[in-house]
Amino acid sequence: xxxxxxxxxxxxxxxxxxxxxxxxxxxxxxxxxxxxxxxxxxxxxxxxxxxxxxxxxxxxxxxxxxxxxxxxxxxxxxxxxxxxxxxxxxxxxxxxxxxxxxxxxxxxxxxxxxxxxxxxxxxxxxxxxxxxxxxxxxxxxxxxxxxxxxxxxxxxxxxxxxxxxxxxxxxxxxxxxxxxxxxxxx
Numbered sequence: 064x065x066x067x068x069x070x071x072x073x074x075x076x077x078x079x080x081x082x083x084x085x086x087x088x089x090x091x092x093x094x095x096x097x098x099x100x101x102x103x104x105x106x107x108x109x110x111x112x113x114x115x116x117x118x119x120x121x122x123x124x125x126x127x128x129x130x131x132x133x134x135x136x137x138x139x140x141x142x143x144x145x146x147x148x149x150x151x152x153x154x155x156x157x158x159x160x161x162x163x164x165x166x167x168x169x170x171x172x173x174x175x176x177x178x179x180x181x182x183x184x185x186x187x188x189x190x191x192x193x194x195x196x197x198x199x200x201x202x203x204x205x206x207x208x209x210x211x212x213x214x215x216x217x218x219x220x221x222x223x224x225x226x227x228x229x230x231x232x233x234x235x236x237x238x239x240x241x242x243x244x245x246x247x248x249x
Contacts, residue, residue: 070183072099079159079190083197087229089163095156096188100179102149108182109148111141116182118145146181159190164205167194200229218242 079092101108110116118141122134137143144150159171169192177186200207207229213222223237236248 070180072178072180072183072186074187074189075177076189076191078193080193080195081161082195083200083202084229085161086165086167086192086194086202087163090161092159092161093156094159094190095154097152097154098176098178098188099150099152100185101181102151106148108146110182111138111145111147113140114138114145116145118143144181148181150179150181157188161192165192167192167202199226213242 075096075098077094077096079094081090081092085092111118114120118138119135120138122136124132124134126132138145141147155176157173157176171190171192173188173190175185176188179185194202199209202208209226211224217238219241221237221239223235226234226236228234238248242248
């Protein structure tokens with residue numbers, strides 16, 4: 064008989080809300096997760112002999128002579144797990160490394176760190192990176208944009224203003240020629 068493909072537990076997905084600064088400067092976030100795992104990791108999960116690993120048992124009830132009813136119910140020996148094994152819920156701290164330049168919506172996967180199913184493989188933990196809105200900057204791919212309203216005389220004559228960058232640097236911007244409405248400066 065062909066060996067059935069090993070079952071894998073469902074993945075756990077967490078959303079991590081980050082500031083634009085975190086994407087720019089990089090950051091390590093600690094995340095507390097809870098997962099179900101086998102209590103005794105050294106013992107291999109044995110198939111329950113009462114239900115042959117199905118987690119369900121069939122009972123046949125006679126309703127009347129010649130009339131029977133099949134009832135499927137959860138196996139009481141393994142509590143429907145299909146395996147005789149103790150499962151526990153544990154807390155685990157994982158370190159999520161946000162690398163400089165990562166993007167909103169990117170995912171970081173921790174392979175086989177999630178829930179375990181009896182007799183099967185551990186699922187993954189997927190961290191979805193989500194960017195919170197920033198008060199000055201908007202990001203488009205690798206570019207940062209700032210909208211700045213200036214007065215008419217500043218547009219016609221010289222003006223300068225200071226922008227605080229995402230790493231704390233102060234950048235002085237000068238204008239020296241006439242600025243038209245909706246102009247861009249790089």
